Amino acid sequence: MAPGCEKEYPNGLFEVxxxxxxxxxxxxxxxxxxxxxxxxxxxxxxxxxATFSSPPENLLAAVETIFPYHGSGSHQS
Numbered sequence: 403m404a405p406g407c408e409k410e411y412p413n414g415l416f417e418v419x420x421x422x423x424x425x426x427x428x429x430x431x432x433x434x435x436x437x438x439x440x441x442x443x444x445x446x447x448x449x450x451x452a453t454f455s456s457p458p459e460n461l462l463a464a465v466e467t468i469f470p471y472h473g474s475g476s477h478q479s
Contacts, residue, residue: 407415415423437447456462 417423440447
């Protein structure tokens with residue numbers, strides 16, 4: 403789970419500051435397995451992607467003036 407930490411954590415690293423560490427590869431593979439099993443069982447995948455509408459443009463503009471977004475990780479004043 404945490405390469406190079408075998409001596410410090412011989413039983414593995416499961417949490418950092420009380421937050422669980424999740425193996426995203428295994429979790430993603432398991433999700434694919436479950437989805438394939440559901441398809442084989444005839445259980446349809448229900449997508450609600452288009453269920454929700456976007457907020458009005460004037461509301462988005464108002465929020466942008468209050469909370470400007472300059473891209474991930476950049477800090478501008």
